[in-house]
Amino acid sequence: xxxxxxxxxxxxxxxxxxxxxxxxxxxxxxxxxxxxxxxxxxxxxxxxxxxxxxxxxxxxxxxxxxxxxxxxxxxxxxxxxxxxxxxxxxxxxxxxxxxxxxxxxxxxxxxxxxxxxxxxxxxxxxxxxxxxxxxxxxxxxxxxxxxxxxxxxxxxxxxxxxxxxxxxxxxxxxxxxxxxxxxxxxxxxxxxxxxxxxxxxxxxxxxxxxxxxxxxxxxxxxxxxxxx
Numbered sequence: 235x236x237x238x239x240x241x242x243x244x245x246x247x248x249x250x251x252x253x254x255x256x257x258x259x260x261x262x263x264x265x266x267x268x269x270x271x272x273x274x275x276x277x278x279x280x281x282x283x284x285x286x287x288x289x290x291x292x293x294x295x296x297x298x299x300x301x302x303x304x305x306x307x308x309x310x311x312x313x314x315x316x317x318x319x320x321x322x323x324x325x326x327x328x329x330x331x332x333x334x335x336x337x338x339x340x341x342x343x344x345x346x347x348x349x350x351x352x353x354x355x356x357x358x359x360x361x362x363x364x365x366x367x368x369x370x371x372x373x374x375x376x377x378x379x380x381x382x383x384x385x386x387x388x389x390x391x392x393x394x395x396x397x398x399x400x401x402x403x404x405x406x407x408x409x410x411x412x413x414x415x416x417x418x419x420x421x422x423x424x425x426x427x428x429x430x431x432x433x434x435x436x437x438x439x440x441x442x443x444x445x446x447x448x449x450x451x452x453x454x455x456x457x458x459x460x461x462x
Contacts, residue, residue, distance in 0.1 A: 264289055264353075271322055272315055284310055288319065335370050337362070340451035343404055344444055347373060351408050352446040359386050362404040363395050364439070371398050376405075386423050388430035395436050403431070406442040414443045414450040416457070424452055425461040 248256070250266040262270070268285045276284055287308045294304070305316035337343050343362060347370070351358050357379040363371045374394045377386055395403050405427060407420075416424070424441045431438040440453040452458050 344449040359407040363400045366401040
């Protein structure tokens with residue numbers, strides 16, 4: 235289409251390893267994944283704290299694998315466990331990170347790039363930066379808002395797109411409420427971004443609003459032309 239135009243509980247009925255075996259890795263939440271990587275040498279409140287602090291460090295890193303010292307600052311997390319964590323993440327990035335992945339439809343953008351943000355309890359506004367072949371050059375988190383509002387200025391979106399020599403961009407944000415229909419504010423910011431894109435010369439291909447089970451594409455629903 236484009237080319238043509240953790241705060242879940244650590245207490246579960248199943249331990250993470252058994253859950254992995256019986257339900258598959260997709261059934262594990264972020265805490266359980268970290269727990270499996272760390273192993274069973276941590277217990278009780280210490281385990282819960284280390285897992286929470288580890289996830290916080292990873293989220294703050296915005297995908298950059300340069301935070302070994304931040305992991306080592308977590309009380310109780312030694313160099314061996316920190317090295318295992320960062321190595322696992324680096325391997326995943328090398329094999330599966332969406333850089334240079336071609337994004338042709340909104341559903342691809344949602345499933346491949348965005349859905350894992352849907353468990354956030356605040357709005358996250360994201361810019362997907364593309365080259366002329368619709369390959370993903372980079373994903374940037376532009377803003378992190380409150381539970382129902384992310385304040386976005388066009389300059390914040392396009393400064394990174396310009397520096398990354400983007401040929402086009404897609405913007406997206408999650409709705410923690412689960413309702414993916416655009417608000418009046420969503421319509422207004424999309425209109426501003428469309429007009430800014432025309433002036434700058436970097437097309438805005440779509441704005442995607444998403445939640446855990448669903449998404450709304452401005453492109454698919456005719457809103458991009460309507461707001462132009």
